[in-house]
Amino acid sequence: MEFKEKSLKRRNGSMRITRREFLKWAATSAAALGLSQLDLLRLEKVLADSSAPPVIWIQGASCSGCAISLLNVTDPTTVDDVLLNHISLKYHPNLSAVAGHMAMEKIEYEMIDKMGQFILVVEGSVPTSANGKYCIVGEKTDGTPWTMYQAVQDLAAKAKYVIAAGTCAAFGGIPGGNPNPTSVVHLDEIVEKNKVVNLPACPVHPTHLVKVILELISTGMPALDGEGRPKAFFSRKLHSNCPRRGTSRAKKIGEFGCMNGLGCNGPNTYIDCPLVKWNNGVNWCIGSNHPCIGCAYPGFPDAVSPFYKF
DSSP: OOOOHHHHHHHOTTOOSOHHHHHHHHHHHHHHTTOOHHHHHHHHHHHHOTTOOEEEEEEOBSOSHHHHHHHTOOSSSOHHHIIIIISEEEEOTTTOSOOHHHHHHHHHHHHHHTTTTOEEEEESBEEOGGGGTTSEEEEOTTSOEEEHHHHHHHHHHHOSEEEEESHHHHHOTGGGSTTOTTOEEOGGGTSOGGGEEEEOSSSOOHHHHHHHHHHHHHTOSOOBOTTSOBHHHHSSBHHHHOTTTTSOBOSSTTSSSBOGGGTOOTTTOBOOHHHHOBTTTTBOTGGGTOOOOOTTSTTTTGGGOOSOOO
8 A cells, every 4th residue: 555645746747636536536436336345445455556457458440539538538537647557557559658669579578477467458349351461569579460360369368357448349330330341350259258348339438448447456347248248337228318218309400309210329229328428427419419329339330320310
């Protein structure tokens, strides 16, 4: 528990919170997860240990939207504070200071040094056409290309847990839509299922991701549904929690009312968007008079197209 506020501030000149504030936030998150006092003590101990928990984040076929979504969190603290000061982020394609062969060496070292301990976060789906050469993570130390396909296989086999961050990683998403020229696959197709936590949505909801990391650290694998999604966030259809359920139907896009007749996929999509909302709880799609396009649906985008009905 040797974790001094001053040292934290030295490590990050723009430190946003103190250790006390962070633990208060962790306690709030733990309460939301239904953790016991014992679990909370374990969580605090782990988060206060500068050597744990290690996280490796790799990026496949995606728009980087999931990384941006996570980085935009500001309440109760910024995610860079969490990842850089409280979780040992070993590699992230957008955040890591190292690049090129140094980055690859770092991943290879951590993969071996932290075998069976680290959490692998995968953003994006995995191209398989042309032996996976449509997506190269980097060059291995022997100079050969390390494809995303091979990287997922290598890292997932040595990780303790794997998180599919966003619909692309969880279900294929936009890159997997017809005609899928790079033949992308999602994680469940190449990683053993009991290791993967699917967090669909385009992009991943940052609260879902941070809470799952906390739960994996503190208590282990959360309760998952048949699609590998945490039941805590994906047990009910969006429509079930929609505040517009039961209101008069909107006749056109932009008009207040239930948009069930305009192509809204809320009645088919399991996610808690009406409860957590987006942009730090400011708003969400339906709150902006736009129908749900089902971005967290397993068949997105093809299975939920067309998005609009007039």
